[in-house]
Amino acid sequence: MEQTLRRAAKLARSGDGAGAAALYREILAKFPANAQAKRGLQAMAGGPSPAAAARRPGAAPARPAGAMPPPRQMQALDQAFRQGRFDRVIAEGQRLALMFPAAPGLLNLIALALSRSARHDEAVTWFDRAAKADPLFAGAPVNKAQSLIALGRLTEAAEAARAAARLDPGMVQAHLLLGYALVNSGDAKAGEASFRTAVKLAPQVAETHLGLGNALSAQHRQDEALAAFEAARDIAPDSMDAANNIGNTLRALNRPDEAVAELDAALERQPRNPVLMTNLARAQRDLGRPEQVIALATRALDIDPADADTWSLLASAHRELGDAKAAVAAYDEALEIDPDNPSGLALKWFTTPLTLDHPDFARIGTLFDREDIAQTDRATLGFILFATLDAAGRHDDAFAILDRANRLRREAEPYEMDDVLRQMDQMRALFADELPAPPAGAIDAPAKPRPVLIVGMPRSGTTLVEQIVASHSQVHGAGELEDLNRIMSALGWTHGKAGQPPTPEALQRVRHDYLDYLTRLDTSKPVMTDKMPINFRWLGFVLSAIPEARVLFVRRDPMATCWSNYRHVFMGQGNNFGCDQRDTAAMYRLHIDLMAFWKARFPGQITEISYEALTTDQEAESRKLVAAIGLDWEEACLDFHKTRRAVRTTSTAQVRRKMYTGSNEAWRPYRAHLAPMRDALGPLADPEQPQ
Known part of the structure; x- marks a missing residue:
């Protein structure tokens, strides 16, 4: 409280009367008898008498319906509250309430002590009593809103905060709590309006800008959110909330290097702030630095070993580096803290095989059937059950679970394949005639590092190809980068929608923004791979904007590829065509047709690699793809499984082993269930091939 009083006085001296008054009201909502806050608010209001100040709705109880306890007793309770002796406040306050049942200041103080003791249900009852004793006292409903938020009763919290704001429109805390309740109940737009009111009332209070930033972030307006969080930091340079939010927003904007700098400085x-360490670890993970992630997460867990999310983050870093034993140990720690966490269970058993007789198989089955769990989480658990039944040879039971899991995911996150097909028809039409000229300066200033895009269907072997070329001393394997999707989205090419044509300005933007991001990844190697498979959609823009780029197109057996997409779960919604047999087949046919078009339009820039040829004639095919990206051969590319680097795809375990064959036949036990996929593939399904 003393710090808040000092901040209010500082704002008053600087001329921000509204901000100072807002802080004084917040104090009086909790401590109605605080003389210093009353005097400060009186000064902000132009000097009315103490009695008049007491009648201000948000200041102190306006018109007690009954007698108040003697001032000495109220002061003693006030002091005990400030000392954190809440049990004494509750016990002594409730004794006094028997004698003074309609004293709003006393009732409010008892309720605050209950709230601070995490007895929020009881606190709500006492706040209601305080409001009934003085219907004009805005402190009671605003404090009630705080307790309701702690109980997760967000709709009621919003109503209580609205009631406080109606009584005292200038009470900043009421608008802050209303904004919080609205944003966290899914109405971020309305929450934004509340936070903007708070900012207008108290522009020098950092919390108002933090709330606004969170409301904007919830609406995916990250640039605006960043500006709001930076405004909070300018007001409160040492605010850890501001630093964390800035760091996380920079990550959302795909600026992880800046996020690292921000969080490192904080x-x-x-x-010894474990939250900062964990968020910094996440930013380092974005930059493909699993060793730093492990170091930071370990430091954070030394301070706060009860954080399940940090244990999971540590586990994922070990998994990316191929250390399954360490990953499972960390997942076990996370599950010890939160045993029924769907994400933790799924990630653990994606890392190591689950067996039918393990207790977790039954536990996952129970969670999979629970309708109160998010559909996407249930779907993920379903893929674990499928993999376990598949390994046990129970193929019909396995497929029943897999089909159900895919239906759950498709219902939760629909994918409109027809829109994508129309979008790609429009894309082809833009490059059907004369190709656009490369941006000015593209020839004179070649890209450093030079990008190599590895494309194809997901699960076609792109991770294996990247692992091979990333074993070369001159290549940095960057993994699956989201940058082209973000750049094309900014040009209007969102899901299923056509955007800007390849004008000189658009191509300049593609070149500048994409190469700018690659330079942020902090590597001195001259070649960098980006293995986001479905970047094949954007190759016309990329190869026109960056003619020095090269593309490795990995093509795999149609049924093997489509089955692998259908039977694996992917992060995000971009690959959700895989949740439907016909959509998966349609995407396969689209990628074959589109890649044939790009190869004809950009001769010499795209090299096709057969996954089957690569797995049966490793050295010859590996030499071919290394030559295709303009590098001399190195023997290390044959020992790709020994290369230590982060791999964050579902193929992380496969690329740690020597080359193997046979995975193309995994779909055959399910042939009877895959008629929709085979029909949609048509002749590509090769129905005459023996079972």
Whole structure:
């Protein structure tokens, strides 16, 4: 409270009367008898008498319906509250309430002590009593809103905050709590309006800008959110909330290097803050630095070993580096803290095989059937059950679970394949005639590093190809980068929708923004791979904007590829065509047709690699793809499984082993269930091939 009083006085001296008054009201909502806050608010209001100040709705109880306890007793309770002796406040306050049942200040103080003791249900009852004793006292409903938020009763919290704001439109805390309740109940747009009111009332209070930033972030307006969080930091340079939010927003904007700088600087100021360490670890993970992730997560867990999310983050870093044993140990720690966490269970058993007789198989089956769990989480658990039944040879039971899991995911996150097909028809039409000229300066200033895009269907072997070329001393394997999707989205090419044509301005933007991001990944190697498979959609823009780029197109057996997409779960919604047999087949046919078109339009820039040829004639095919990206051969490319680097795809375990064959036949036990896929593939399905 003393710190808040000092901040209010500082705002008053600087001329921000509204901000100072807002802070004084917040104090009086909790401590109606605080003389210093009353005097400050009186000064902000132009100097009315103490009695008049007491009648202000948000200041102190306006018109007690009954007698108040003697001032000495109220002061003693006030002091006990400030000392954190909440049990004493509750016990002594409730004794006094028997004698003074309609004293709003006393009732409010009892309720606050209950709230601070995490007895929120009881606190709500006492806040209601305080409001009934003085219907004009805005402090009671605003404090009630705080307790309702703690109980997760967000709709009621919003109503209580609205009631406080109606009583005192200038009470910043009411607008902050209303905004919080609205944003966290799914109405971020309405929450934004509340936070903007709070900012207008108290522009020098950091919390108002933080709330606004969170409302904007919830609407995916990350640039605006960043500006709001930076405004909060300008007001409160040492605010860890501001630093964390800035770091996380920079990550959302795909600026992880800036996020690292921001969070690193904040961690220097608070070197034992585990939340900062964990968020910094996440930013380092975005930059493909699993060793730093492990170091930071370990430090955070030394301070706060009860954080399940940080254990999971540590586990994922070990998994990316191929250390399954360490990953499982960390997942076990996370599950010890939160045993029924669907994500933790799924990630653990994606890392190591689950057996039918393990207790977790039954537990996952129970969670899979629970309708109160998010459909996407249930779907993920279903893929674990499928893999376990598949390994046990129970193919019909396995497929029944797999089909159900895919239906759950498709219902939760629909994918409109027809829209994508129309979009790609429009894309082809833009490049059907004369190709656009490369941007000015593209020839004179070649890209450093030079990008190599590895494309194809997901599960076609793109991770294996990247692992081979990333074993070369001159290549940095960057993994699956989201940058082209973001750049094309900014040009209007969102899901199923056509955007800007390849004008000189659009191509310049593609070149500048994509190469700018690659330079942020902090590598001195001259070649960098981006193995986002479905970047094949954007090759016309990329190869026109960056003619020095090269493309490795990995093609795999149609049924093997489509089955692998159908039987695996992917992060995000971009690959959700895989949730439907016909959509998966349609995407396969689209990628074959589109890649044939790009190869004809950009001769010499695209090299096709057969997954089957690569797995049966490793050295010859590996030499071919290394030559295709303009590099001399190195023997390390044959020992790709020994290369230590982060791999964040579902193929992370496969690329740690020597080359193997046979995975193309995994669909055959399910042939009877895959008629929709085979029909949609048509002749590509090769129905005459023996079973």
